[in-house]
Amino acid sequence: MFLKVEQLTKRFGGLTANHNNDLEVHKGHIHAIIGPNGAGKTTFFNLISGFQPPTSGTITFKGTDITGMPPNKIAERGIARTFQTTHLFEKATVLDNVMIGNRLRTQSGFWDAIFRTRRERREEKESLNKAYKVLEFVGLPHLADEPIAGITQEQKKRVAFALALATEPELVLLDEPAAGVNSGETDGLAALIKKMTKRGLTVCLIEHKMAMIMSLADRITVLNQGERIAEGTPKEIQNHPAVIEAYLGGGQPESSRTETV
Amino acid sequence: MDKVMNIRNGVILTFIITLLLPFIVQSQYVLHVVTMALIWAISVYGYNMNVGYVGSLSLAHVGFFAIGAYTLGLLTVKAGWNFWLAFMAALVLSAAIGFLVGLVSFRTKGHFFAIYTMCVGFIIYLIIDKWDSLTGGVRGLIGIPHPAPIGPLTFDTLTSQYYLVLFFLAVTILVAKRLLHSLLGRTFLAVNNSEELARAIGISTRKNQLLSFVISCFFAGLAGALYASFVRFIGPDIASIVLGFEMLMYLIIGGIGTLAGPLVGTLLMVWLTQSLQFLQDSRMVLFGPVLVLLVIFYPQGIVGGITNHWRKRRKRSDLKHSESKLPKQVPSHRVNARR
Ligand SMILES: Nc1ncnc2c1ncn2[C@@H]1O[C@H](COP(=O)(O)OP(=O)(O)OP(=O)(O)O)[C@@H](O)[C@H]1O
Ligand SMILES: [Mg+2]
16 A cells, blocks of 8 residues: 555544544545544644654555654655645745755755765756756746745645655645635646646645545545544545535535535 | 946955955054954854854854853863864864754754753853863963964964954855855755745754754854954853844844855944944943844845845846846756855
């Protein structure tokens, strides 16, 4: 199994944000995680990417137990993530943002910097080339020199993708990649996610936009109040009684989120 | 090419002036003050490589300045070491103690890091002040030798000491510049910008914070050792937090995170301090509000403010000439073209 999560539990004091959750993600799939607000989706990503240590349970990535590893080590192993509130290096340009994404694949240290060694120059060039390559991939090479403050929300989302891709991941965790953008832009982002898997990437994403999920996902896991209540193909999920119950009975007033379930 | 005052020419001009300074100014007093200012500048550059690059505010910086000074002083005066051997030891010890302090301190975060390092700084001060039998306590340490000759180069005169300090400052600035424009420098800035995001893209924040802290301690120690051999008398007050805040003030005024900021801030403030000497300690009544205004309106200090201004102007003229712009390619030189 590419990514295998077993009996994962996270408690914050008295609150159980994740309770004995299992997850299996197949290589090359788009695996969606959905659920009402506060269901524990972001926490689930935080556990997988090492930002929070789980209370119990194990996470296995490509056969290696990565439970409890620090986030930078997990990134090195090939898991990249984006954040729910788009996170970028605000004070830098688009290009500088994406260039640093290659840092974990470079070795140059203090002495390389001081003496501008061949390794330093080679790796700088590699980072630059890769930055342009991923900017090309997400469709923003023309914005390379723009400061982050000067681009739109949708472009920021794409830069966040580019930054994640620059780390050369095999698995990408996207936390609400289409939040806060209009429907046309959502389609564009969905196409981009599809394009990622065509390049051999595996994608795990959290999203509230059901239309997007249903057309995009190979499999869907549904969380509610920290527990996995269903898992299956989009079709299975759409007709799953527990899911309908969670969305309609769980006090989710926003009709836009529930209409397609 | 119509601008004569571009950055490169400015740097060259500054360099020539500093090289010729002992011939330009006849007053020994002025040369003495300038030499002191350059020593402070080395320390402030070191400070910047931590506070400005990676963004962790250490308040122990002055403590490492004192460690460098006292290591050199004690090893030459009390242990009778060869000057340059003691000098090296001062640098190594400053960095090594910095490493140990950093190992512990980067388990703390944000404000706690500042408070923790302030405690470390105070402990260093207390050790120097109270360990009478070793450091001489409040009486201080007297009779530190001038730098020993290196081959034909001797350092007994003020002019020669000025050049020695200038040499070390040039090395320090070179390191600061190379660092800023390297992959490591980018990494530091990334950690500074967002620790969380840096971790997400595989950067060990603690390792980088530690490294930048050790680098800053090294240069604090270097400045301290130069100070000790220049002034030849040191007391516990060189470890005082007041001096630490003075260095921080130089940095803030010059421009945190900028390359020229430490030099500009230090020279300007030393000059102001000299000019306003008649005000004595109440000069802070003047500096305080100026500092506050600067932090509010120019958070990147004088240098940052000027650079922003230039950038805006260039952008405006770029827009004017935009019709003649060529399509963009991947310019290989632009790896270095930052700040
Ligand atoms: N660091 C934390 N400390 C304490 N409680 C937390 C922490 N992080 C999350 N929680 C709680 O855990 C629960 C799950 O939060 P989480 O952010 O994982 O939900 P989510 O499914 O991502 O919700 P949303 O759709 O609104 O993003 C919430 O009740 C939240 O308040
Ligand atoms: Mg969330």
